[in-house]
Amino acid sequence: MIGITGQNRIPSLTEHKLNLLVSVGVSDERKKVVAFTAPYAPYSIDVMGPKSLTVKTAADLSGKSVAVNRGTLEDTSLTEVAPKDTDIQRFNDYNGVISAFLSGQVQLMVLGNDVGASVLAKQPDIEPESKFQLLNSPSAMAINKGEDALLAKLEEALATMKKDGTLDAISKKWLFIPLPPEL
Amino acid sequence: MSPSLSRRVLLAASLAFAIQVSQATFAQADELADITKAGVLKVGIFEDFPPFSSAGTDLVSQGYDIDVINALAKAL
Numbered sequence: 001m002i003g004i005t006g007q008n009r010i011p012s013l014t015e016h017k018l019n020l021l022v023s024v025g026v027s028d029e030r031k032k033v034v035a036f037t038a039p040y041a042p043y044s045i046d047v048m049g050p051k052s053l054t055v056k057t058a059a060d061l062s063g064k065s066v067a068v069n070r071g072t073l074e075d076t077s078l079t080e081v082a083p084k085d086t087d088i089q090r091f092n093d094y095n096g097v098i099s100a101f102l103s104g105q106v107q108l109m110v111l112g113n114d115v116g117a118s119v120l121a122k123q124p125d126i127e128p129e130s131k132f133q134l135l136n137s138p139s140a141m142a143i144n145k146g147e148d149a150l151l152a153k154l155e156e157a158l159a160t161m162k163k164d165g166t167l168d169a170i171s172k173k174w175l176f177i178p179l180p181p182e183l
Numbered sequence: 184m185s186p187s188l189s190r191r192v193l194l195a196a197s198l199a200f201a202i203q204v205s206q207a208t209f210a211q212a213d214e215l216a217d218i219t220k221a222g223v224l225k226v227g228i229f230e231d232f233p234p235f236s237s238a239g240t241d242l243v244s245q246g247y248d249i250d251v252i253n254a255l256a257k258a259l
Contacts, residue, residue, distance in 0.1 A: 001226050001227075001228045001244060001249070001252060002225060002226065002227055002228065003227075003228060003229070003230040003244075004227040004228065004229070004230075005229075006229075009227050012227055013227065016214075017225070018225045018226065018227045019214050019218055019224055019225045019226065020224060020225070020226045020227070021226070021227045022226060022227070022228060022235075022236075022248045022251065022252065023228075023229060023232065023235050023236070023248055040251060041235065041247055041248070041251070114232065114233065114234060114235060117234045118233070118234070139235075143214070144214065147213070147214045147215065149213055149214075149215040149216070150213075150214045150215040150218070153215055153258075153259060154255070154259075156258075157254075157255050157258035157259065158255075160258065161251070161254055161255075161258075166254055167251070170247055170250045170251060170254075171247070173247075173250070174234040174235070174246055174247040174250070175234065175247065
């Protein structure tokens with residue numbers, strides 16, 4: 001395993017310094033340069049709230065207070081769909097968002113499932129859960145184009161890991177949610 | 184009537200050519216064979232992307248991606 005940054009990772013693959021990239025968002029632009037496996041990890045932006053609060057769609061945000069990290073993709077995704085009378089409270093970092101939510105200063109918060117997992121890990125009494133998703137973009141693995149034997153082998157291994165519960169266990173261990181059925 | 188010698192030679196030659204071409208393609212692009220032979224799968228990971236991959240308290244990388252990669256490496 002080799003540490004890489006977002007900027008150099010696709011070149012590192014296409015220059016054959018690496019065989020495989022993980023946590024890659026699938027896009028048509030990237031499909032021109034690399035080959036993707038089936039998705040293997042959930043990645044989403046969620047509106048999270050306590051179990052006791054019923055919120056199912058963006059319309060349900062009407063009149064409610066929602067914390068979000070200012071200027072992030074979460075912020076733009078929320079602002080796009082929230083009704084005008086939603087009380088959006090913007091914070092300068094994730095700690096601000098999370099403590100506003102856990103202290104009851106706001107009713108809901110918007111987080112990516114990566115940061116959301118850190119909240120679920122604490123098992124707060126209000127039992128936070130995802131109410132609905134503003135973005136659902138499961139991650140896939142990427143390899144070089146034309147590597148059909150490697151692609152077939154990876155697909156086979158991933159299919160087995162989905163079937164035998166390995167991926168579900170990994171999802172519960174790190175994200176505190178079961179593997180979504182669409183994966 | 185059996186095919187003429189020239190036809191059979193031509194057929195054999197084109198078969199040989201087809202095999203060579205497929206072997207050439209195979210050798211040029213078969214990372215799976217290289218990985219299996221070397222026993223090494225080179226995977227690029229993020230160093231600071233918890234809980235998918237980040238350094239644990241012992242500085243060893245841990246997370247969703249790390250567990251998936253380790254399971255994959257066994258399967259390959």
